[in-house]
Amino acid sequence: MRIYNKINEYWYKFFVVGTFCAVSTISYANFNCELSISNEWTSGGTANLSIHNNGFEAATWATILAEFPEGITVSSSWGATSVVAGNQLHQFSAENWNASVAADAVATVGFQYSNVSGADIATAQLSGDCKNTENRPPVALFTTTLSGYTIMLDAGSSSDPDGDTLTYTWYLDGELIIGPSTSPTGRPTVSKGTHDIALVVSDGELTDELTLTRTQIYPYNPTAKFRVATNGLTVELDASESFSRLSQTVNKINAYEWDFGDGNTGAGEFTNHTYEASGDYTISLTVVDDQGSGTATRDISISSGPNTPPTVNIQCETGILYADNFELNFGYSTYQMSCGAGAEDAEGDSLTYTWDLGDGSAAYTTLYGGFIHAYAESGTHTITLTVSDGVNIVTESKDIEAVGNGYPPVGELNCVADGLVVTCKATATDADGNVPTLLYTIGGGAYGAIYTGAGEIEYSEHFKEAGEVRIVVYVLDSNYGVQLSQWLTLEESAPATSCEYVVASSWGEQFQGSITITNNSDEVVNGWDVTWEYTDGSTITNVWNANLSGTKPYNAASFDWNASIQPGESVSFGFNGANGGDTASVPVLSGVICGK
Known part of the structure; x- marks a missing residue:
């Protein structure tokens, strides 16, 4: 009988109460939600959300979602906090005082709205705790960002019109790689090439899928470069300037493949070829490493007659280099002389340029024609350029x-590596004597630290992973910035300590575990802490023999009585x-103590 009365009471309120300004009514679980207009004017009005508990016991509501038609926006609310949750989607969250609704009672939320388009608010869709009886599917959206070997996935823009909690499942070329997970992000490793990345979002009942095609270009292909020298019908080729991105210090190129443009091919870093007839030819070089290949081409003219000397036309101008670092509050400016050779070669030979800068500095040899130089002393300087095409040599001079x-400062950099820790010392002096020297480094290590000093600095930096690193230090005065650098190879050393996580027992929805920390070194460990995070929503309810803090992640630290770990010994907490x-x-x- 009580059920019968409840049903009849519900229909009575639907037809009688509901016909008085009711514009949207949806029932779900114990709640019947009704949106009604209180006052209305041309550009807006006020309205109420009535949340009726149809159940036989008190129930708690948390969130009501209202999806309004285009042109309607909420300017203020009472009885709930309100925020914009998406395009035309507004979220009303319960206050503490009205979240619990007794059986057959009503909680009321009011709000003021503006209507700039004359839209019909009666078409508003209510969801959340007043969820539609017909579940609406979620919408899958995601972005990708390449970062080295990994690809960063972010599905945070995915949404559910009913406000349901979503799970995210990722596929790479049809293979499951992540999930299902409640986290919308992921960082999988992706091999080089073109891949289909698919995201499936689920609200527990319905799903939506989105597939994007992305191309992983890392590691980068090698770069092919070569020089040409002609002598009659013979061409000499030099590919030593080609390089692989797999290493900064070791040549990782496995093959050099040549196409001479006349139907003949060759191989090798250095090679030569004799053509049967004069003419114009296109030479192609392809270099190959473990990750791919790169190609370069060059047009040449071959003649059986004598090689034509190159022509030279020196052009120079003075400029000022301004360098400012506002973070470190320093700057310098340098007057620079910039000169170009203006050289051409009729056969397309590669040219070598050697400059005498006229101030006693060492001769400057370049493969690409020009130079930029900061002179220490003002006045007239005679510069001399010598250009060679491998057969002919041409010399020209010019007064500037x-x-x-x-005079620029000079410095010395000395770095040593111990495992992943790099320790450096840099010193510098200035021949002018009256300008203090500032040294600083922007490290390539884990924390991007900045160090400064006058004349000398010493510092240590802990890098994240093994491999080749380049340490850079800049020596500065008011007119110069001089770079010091050193390459180091970092190797993982055995961790001084190790950590082990063990699940001792599990029953139902509960489990008991422990973490053991072992001192593998010859020295006493004084103080320890361990960090971890569960990806499946697991939680810690209590802990012993450690001081626990945080939740995402958890951090457990030693007490005074168990902070010391003797060599070869272990401590545990549960x-x-x-x-x-x-x-x-x-x-x-x-954490550092766990060797990660």
Whole structure:
């Protein structure tokens, strides 16, 4: 009988109360939600959301979502906090005082709205705790960003019109790589090439899928470069300027493949070829490493007659280089002389340029024609350029007027590596004597640290991973910035300590675990802490023998009585927790003490 009365009471309110300014009514679970207009004017009005508990016991509501037609916006609310949750989607969140609704009672939320388009508010869709009886599917959206070998996935823009919690599942070329997970982000490793990345979002009942095609270009292909020298019908080729991106210090190119443009081919870093007849030819070089190939081409003219000397036309101008670093509050400016050779070669031979800068500095040899130089002393300087095409040599001189900068500082950099820790010392002096020297480094290590000093600096930096690193230090005065650099190879050293996470037992939705920290070194460890995070929603309920803080991630630190770990010894702490999945998960432990 009570059920019968409840049903009849519901229909009575639908037809009688509902016909008085009711514009949207939806029932879900224990709640019947009704939107009604209180006052209305040309450009807007006020309205109420009535949240009726149809159940036989008190129930708690948390969120009501209202999707308004285009042109309607909410300017203020009472009885709930309100925020814009998406395009035309507004979220009303319960206040503490009206979140709990007694059986057959009503909680009321009011709001003021503007209507700039004359839209019909009666078409508003209510969801959330007043969820549609007919579930609406989620919408899958995501972005990708390439970062080295990994690709950063972000599906945070995916949404659900009913406000449901979403799970995210990722596929790479049809193979599952992540999920299902409640986290909208991921960072999988992706091999070089073109891939289909698919995202499936689910609200627990309905799904939506989006597939994007992305091309992974890392590691980059090698770069092909070569020089040409002709002598009659013979061409000499030099590919030593080609390079692989796989290493900064070691040549990783496996093959050099030549096409001479006359139907003949060759191989090798250095080679030569004799043509049967004069003419114009296109030479192609392809270099290959473990990740791919790169190609360069060059047009040449071959003649059986004598090689034509190159022509030279020196052009120079004075400029000022301004360098400012507002973060470190310093700057310098340098007067620079910039000169170009203006050289041409009729056969297309590669040219070598050697400059005498006329101030006693070392001869400057370049493959690409020009130079930029800061003179220490002002006045007239005679510069001399020598150009060679491999057969002929041409020399030309020119007088220039230079503005002096004084003498640049000089420095020395010495770095040593111990595992992933790099320790450096840099010193510098200035021949002018009256300008202090500032040294600083922007490290390539884990924390991007900046160090400054006058005349000398010493510092250490802990890098994240093994491999080749380049340490850079800049020596500065008011007119110069001189770069010091050193390459180092970092190798992982055995961790001084190690950590082990063990699930001791699991029952129902509960589990018990422990973490053991072992001192593998010859020295006493004084103080320890361990960090971990569960990806399946598991939580820690209590812990013993450690001081626990945080949740995402958790951090457990030593007490005074168990902070010291003798060489070869271990300490452990235990905990109880609640499973986030079907079984107890084993997270990754991190922190310095765990060697991560």
